[in-house]
Amino acid sequence: MIVLRTRLDIMFWTFGVLTLALLCLGVNGTNSxxxxxxxxxxxxxxxxxxxxxxxxxxxxxxxxxxxxxxxxxxxxxxxxxxxxxxxxxxxxxxxxxxxxxxxxxxxxxxxxxxxxxxxxxxxxxxxxxxxxxxxxxxxxxxxxxxxxxxxxxxxxxxxxxxxxxxxxxxxxxxxxxxxxxxxxxTPSVEVGFLKEPNLHCQFAVDHKLPNATVEWRLQRHGERTKLFSYSSRTGKSEGSGVAVKAIAAGNASFKLQPTRKLSEGTYICSVMVPPLYGSHDIPLSLSEQPRVSLNVGSTLSITLGTDQKLICDAEGYYPLDVNIEWYREPFGGSPTPLFLKNVLYSSHRLHKDGTYSLSAFFLLQPSMEDSGYKYTCRVSHKSLLTPIRKSFSLIVTEPDSTMWYIKVFVFIILMVVILYYALQYLARQNAAKKRF
Known part of the structure; x- marks a missing residue:
């Protein structure tokens, strides 16, 4: 019994040492x-x-x-x-x-x-x-x-x-x-509209009170615009977006105003301590995911002989490039869906906030063989990791025979009434002629 307990103590001690060693390796791996x-x-x-x-x-x-x-x-x-x-x-x-x-x-x-x-x-x-x-x-x-x-x-x-x-x-x-x-x-930044991203820029020098100049510029379509500048020698600054007091501690980060289309471009943070000049280019791009909707619900029931206009709307996306496709497949999925070719597209619509919308539509004139198929609109855009899909299931029904008989009966009654009044009219016309 004493031997068994001694062995257990040794095992627990060994396990503890190994665990501590692994933890130390983990810490060292993190900070190495x-x-x-x-x-x-x-x-x-x-x-x-x-x-x-x-x-x-x-x-x-x-x-x-x-x-x-x-x-x-x-x-x-x-x-x-x-x-x-x-x-x-x-x-x-x-x-x-x-x-x-x-x-x-x-x-x-x-x-x-x-x-x-x-x-x-x-x-x-x-x-x-x-x-x-x-x-x-x-x-x-x-x-x-x-x-x-x-x-x-x-x-x-x-x-x-x-x-x-x-x-x-x-x-x-x-x-x-x-x-x-x-x-x-922030070597590169991708945000949506009306965001206020912080572009990080930091510097450090090996001596105190360096003669430093900090600048931010925006390069867009081949033109550079100065957004901010500060000189520690004169203590003067121009522009906004950088907390001047933070520069003394090496923080030259730039806070953007709510982003809009004109915010896109390459932002350049530069720090000059003569004779050294260091800078980083930070490209900023805007991206908004499309909102996708169909003009029908998850199930569409349609009577044979009628048609239905199907519309897939992709709204509020940016940038412009978007791809909308319609395809159909048997309910439950198929490895080879059939992409529809009779799809028409609207023009890209530009909204006031700078985003776009596009519609893809076609006229569905189904046969009874089309019943049970699933129709899907697939939207692809650079802002999406995977395309957005919106689907509906189609049910095609034959015309109701009872309603057909009722329609025929109503038609016959209507014809009889019209014929009766026509004969009455002709009879009155003939009686009038005999009087004269």
């Missing part, structure tokens, strides 16, 4: 993306030259690289180009979400556009070289762009712009520091 030591991060290198016509041409070269987080002096973890991101007040990992498998990382060179100035932080040099690291969530949760500052050796001074890039070999280790990050958690 914030503590990740490295990420595969393709380096899109550039080879820039001036062609014979005097124009600048750029060839992009995709090279294997990794993003490694650590300290100055760390050895590379992989035999590839390694961007070693050392500690600073900006840590891009704190903004990451999801699993490592859902992250797509890409590093590029960054040109300051000929601006030569020292980044206002200890250790920065006039000849610093810049790179951008962009991490995208493959399911569209966020896009993060980080500016990486690299101080080359003294022999590399002067190699600082796109015509004189710093040479990067296949197994080089480039020690960098994250200077600024710009991110959005």
């Amino acid at each position: 993306v914030h503590d990740v030591q490295w990420l595969p991060c393709q380096f899109v290198d550039e080879k820039v030259h001036i062609n014979e016509e005097g124009h600048t041409e750029t060839n992009y070269i995709h090279r294997e690289a990794v993003l490694q987080f650590g300290n100055v002096g760390d050895s590379p973890l992989h035999p590839t180009i390694t961007f070693l991101v050392t500690g600073s007040k900006v840590d891009m990992r704190r903004y990451l979400e999801g699993d490592e498998d859902t992250l797509h990382c890409e590093t590029r060179r960054y040109s300051t556009g000929g601006i030569v100035m020292r980044w206002p932080i200890t250790g920065a040099q006039d000849h610093d070289v810049w790179f951008t690291c962009t991490i995208r969530h493959t399911k569209g949760l966020f896009v993060i762009t980080t500016f990486l500052r690299h101080t080359p050796t003294a022999s590399a001074q002067g190699q600082m712009d796109y015509l004189q890039w710093l040479t990067v070999n296949d197994r080089d280790l480039l020690t960098t520091s994250a200077a600024m990050v710009v991110l959005t958690r």
